[in-house]
Amino acid sequence: MSKLIDAIICKNLPARDLKNANLVNVWAIAWAASLAIISFISKYEWYSATLPITMAFVFNSGIGIGMILAYKRFLKELDEMERKIQLDALATSVGVTLVAFGGYSILDKAGMAPELQASSLIVLMALTYMAGIIVGRVRYQ
Amino acid sequence: MNNRLKVLRAERDWTQADLANELEVSRQTVNAIEKGKFDPSLPLAFKISRLFKMRIEDIFSG
Numbered sequence: 001m002s003k004l005i006d007a008i009i010c011k012n013l014p015a016r017d018l019k020n021a022n023l024v025n026v027w028a029i030a031w032a033a034s035l036a037i038i039s040f041i042s043k044y045e046w047y048s049a050t051l052p053i054t055m056a057f058v059f060n061s062g063i064g065i066g067m068i069l070a071y072k073r074f075l076k077e078l079d080e081m082e083r084k085i086q087l088d089a090l091a092t093s094v095g096v097t098l099v100a101f102g103g104y105s106i107l108d109k110a111g112m113a114p115e116l117q118a119s120s121l122i123v124l125m126a127l128t129y130m131a132g133i134i135v136g137r138v139r140y141q
Numbered sequence: 142m143n144n145r146l147k148v149l150r151a152e153r154d155w156t157q158a159d160l161a162n163e164l165e166v167s168r169q170t171v172n173a174i175e176k177g178k179f180d181p182s183l184p185l186a187f188k189i190s191r192l193f194k195m196r197i198e199d200i201f202s203g
Contacts (some may be wrong), residue, residue, distance in 0.1 A: 012168045014161075081170040081179050140173040 013079060020074040027067035034060045081140060089132025096128045097121055144201045150192050158160045164188055 013021070039055045041047050048055075075083055101121060107113035150160050157175070161168040164185065173179035181189065189195045 014165065014167055017167075079167045080185060081169055081173055082167060082180055082181075137169075140169065140178050 004025060017074070017078050017082065020070070023033065023076050026069045027063065030065045031060070032062045034063050038141040062116055070098045085133060085136030085140065088136050089129050093125050093129035097125045100124055142177060142180050142201055144181065146171070146189070147201065149195075149200065150175075163192055170198065 022038075034118065038060055041056075075086060077087065100114070104113060106117050108116055146160075150157070155163075157168045157171045159169045164171070166185065170179065170181075174181055186197050186201060190200060193200065
C-alpha cells in the first residue's frame with residue numbers, strides 16, 4: 001500500500017521537475033475552468049453572436065496551447081526515468097483510447113450502444129494516463 | 142544490465158540522495174539503476190563515469 005501511495009504522490013522528484021509539474025497543473029486547471037465557463041455562458045442568448053463565440057474559441061485554444069507548451073517543457077527537462085514513465089503512460093493512454101473508440105464505433109453504428117460522447121473519450125484518456133503513471137512508478141520502485 | 146553503482150556509492154559513503162543530487166536525477170532513478178530495473182541513457186552513463194572517474198564498461202556490464 002505504501003508503494004502505491006509513493007507512486008501517486010511522487011514526492012522525491014527534483015525541485016525543477018516539481019516546479020514544472022505545478023506549472024502544467026495550473027495551465028490544465030485554467031484550461032478546464034475556461035471550458036466550464038464557456039459551456040456555462042453558452043446557454044445565454046447573447047452568446048450566439050459570432051464575436052463572443054470567436055473570443056471564446058481563441059481564449060480556450062490559447063490556454064490549451066499554453067498547457068501543451070508547459071507539458072512539453074516539463075517532459076523535456078524531466079528526470080529521465082520519470083520521462084520514460086510519462087511517455088509509456090501516454091502511449092498506453094492514446095492506444096487504449098483509439099482502440100476503445102474503434103470498438104465503440106462498431107457498436108454505435110450497429111445501434112447496440114448509445115451515441116458516443118467526446119467527453120467520455122477525454123475521461124478514458126485521463127484515467128488510462130493516470131493508471132499508466134502509477135503502474136510505471138510502482139514497476140521501477 | 143548489471144552495474145557496480147551501489148558498491149561505488151557505498152565506498153564513498155554516499156546516500157542515494159547524495160548521488161542523485163550529483164547526477165541531477167531523482168533518488169528513485171538512482172535506486173532503479175542500482176537494482177537493475179532501469180538502464181540509464183548514454184549521457185547519464187557518461188555523467189556517472191565522470192563522477193566516479195572510471196570507464197563506463199568498468200561500471201556497467203551486460
